[in-house]
Amino acid sequence: VQTAWQGDPEFVNEQIAYLRESLCDEISQVVADERYTHELLSERLANAAKLPMFGFPTRVRNLYTDLTKRRWQDLPSIDRDLEVAIAQFAPGMQVVKDKQVHVVCGVVGLMPSDSQEVQVREGF
Incomplete structure (x- = not known):
């Protein structure tokens, strides 16, 4: 090490x-x-x-609810098991969290960078 x-x-x-x-x-x-x-x-x-x-x-997928945050650890999200996420996170679906309705608008591949800022994977 x-x-x-x-x-x-x-x-x-x-x-x-x-x-x-x-x-x-x-x-x-x-x-x-x-x-x-x-x-x-x-x-x-x-x-x-x-x-x-x-x-x-993995068996878990995230729905990111606010992509205006710059730091990876600050991204608010909702997670679901893969079997549930495929239906609940389909574009156009509405997901409720903390009394707020979030409308799914697309798919993105996010990853942290060395500076811990959010980056989008190539192809998204």
């Missing part, structure tokens, strides 16, 4: 030990587990909570 860590050195040492001693075995267990049927290793590991979900296909 060569990230510039800040904070508790004991925590850093615990994380390094985990990476060296346990992570490979946990990955092997996920690969062998028949509950995870994803072909891509990244998808399997994300669904088994061994990798962060961001950037990988």
Whole structure:
């Protein structure tokens, strides 16, 4: 681990030990587990909570309710399971949150940048 860590050195040492001693075995267990049927290793590991979900296909989709915010962590959203989102987040649908009605107007692929500002994926 060569990230510039800040904070508790004991925590850093615990994380390094985990990476060296346990992570490979946990990955092997996920690969062998028949509950995870994803072909891509990244998808399997994300669904088994061994990798962060961001950037990988998940079972949850977001409806962003205010794209005027510039910082990624400030984007208000409504999330739904994939099976529900496909119907509830279709263009033209109305979704209620906090006594406000949000009308779905389209599809966008958002991602954070290094500066934590919102960027739109190419093609959207």
